[in-house]
Amino acid sequence: MKLTKLFFALSFFITLLFANNHDKKEVVITTTKVANNIYMLQGQGGNIGVQIGKDGILMIDSQFAPLTKKIKGAISKLSQKNIKYLVNTHWHYDHTNGNENIGKDGVTIVAHENVKKRLSEDTFIKAFNKTVPALSKVGLPTITFNDKINFSMNNENIEVIYQKNAHTDGDSVIFFENANVVHTGDIYFNGFYPFIDESSKGDVDGIIKAVDYILSRIDDKTKVIPGHGKLSNKKELIYYKDTLVELNKRMKKLISEGKTLEEIVALKPFADYDKKLGGGFLPPEKFLKIFYGVVKANQ
Template identity: 50%
Template sequence: MKQIAGIATLVASLLTTPVLAEDRFSKVEIISEPVAGNVYMLKGAGGNIAVLVGEDGTFMVDDQYAPLTAKIQKAVTGLTDKPLRFVINTHWHGDHTGGNENLGKSGVLIVAHENVRERVSTEQFIEAFKRKVEPSPPEALPVITFSDATTFHWNGDKVRVQHVGSAHTDGDAIVHFAKADVIHMGDIYFNGTYPFIDLSSGGSVDGMIEAMDTALALSGKETKIIPGHGPLSTPAEMKVQRDMLATLRDRILKLINTGKNREQVIATKPTKDFDDKYGQGFMTPDIWTGIVYDSLAAKANNS
């Protein structure tokens, strides 16, 4: 239930006023969890954060919301006395990039795929929430971008940040800490719920499955998986969700191919045997089925 509440917080944050958000974030606690080696996961509100500590300085993946920056910094100082040097954005959504401006002003170098910089620097519209997102200020923009992948040799680890194509959005990156044997998935993986696929930001259900396959190919049995939302995970757990996505994608595609329209596909309840496990989050079964329908219909129209 804590996981579901946390994801509900994500949606609420997209829709509430700044004053209400400030009040709500005042109650959020940042919790640090050891993952492997010198990698930790920070949980608060919004996307899970990865922190790599060591003598070179601190390396962080995602930064949640602006009102939480001070709490996140305090949590990091509880792990190391070395300064924060780099922040990776796994994609552009505010629950993963909201702290960019605060950290950018403090001299932290922000790194992301080039599509992330393009989206945070221009007005966006998230169709699923009917919400316009204003451009971020210059201090919040990634100052280092890449088109395919980039690698950091940092704190004794080899950290590869790899773009995975159009999955949750068109700017998604997975972050692989090779020595620690940890992968941060960003919002390609919502552990325990149907994942949000932001079609208006270039996402696709096929891309979600392919991105999971990419991460699984990098994984061994002992690899730790940090999901964008939900508890720390394993490759085996992520494989279960990957297979669920593929099964439901195929079911919905079959219904489309029989001539059913969007409302008719939703009415068949194609997800019903998975809903007890995955359908309790903000992506309700009907909403999620509609998003997958739209993703597959758009692909068919473009082929």
């Protein structure tokens, strides 16, 4: 059990550092059928959504550039149609590093205007002391929006809706109305502590508000594609939201009492959640420090 937890923690630590030296030969792209003509692809980085049909392919997020050939290979097993649109849920490297490869195929890239802004320039991630280099023009969104954008494709009504200051300042949620599927991007990490990017104006309260909005739009039969983790549902998303509400409450109380970061770390205020959520992407202490920084910055 300890070795398993260590493996997941180290795997995500590498991913979140946006390193450029992954051994991509070892990465396997797995495909999960979500509903009708919608699939979830997992490899290394954020979960990819794919909708296929006679009108072509709509793709959500692109993971890492060295994986593009494998990703396209996995998609080609689902459909021989061309990728028509690539929608970025937000700007982070593990969701957009493949943009340039996809863009070179003439695919139209779509994202919130803040995503294009951040991808257009070198961007610093404070939590990992990492500067992520800008993408070239071919990897940038060519269609941007402020609040929402709609697609009518493959007999499906698709809504891409901006969620203000959640995981970052450019997050979008994608609803497939007829299929009853939603892709949350990194607003939702299923099964482990989430990363909230303070340097990209992420906010715990914003994530909670975004999750509340998603919950208001779905039902018990909705399939939920998270930004990271296994395919999910409304019940698990409710647990995630309730967890964030409780952690947020605890952290705000400690900060209001004047506790320093060092004192809070020593208190281990999230210890009762660590066993269930601390064995994945972020080790408990790293998550606690990031969470403190986000809550402190948004007071």
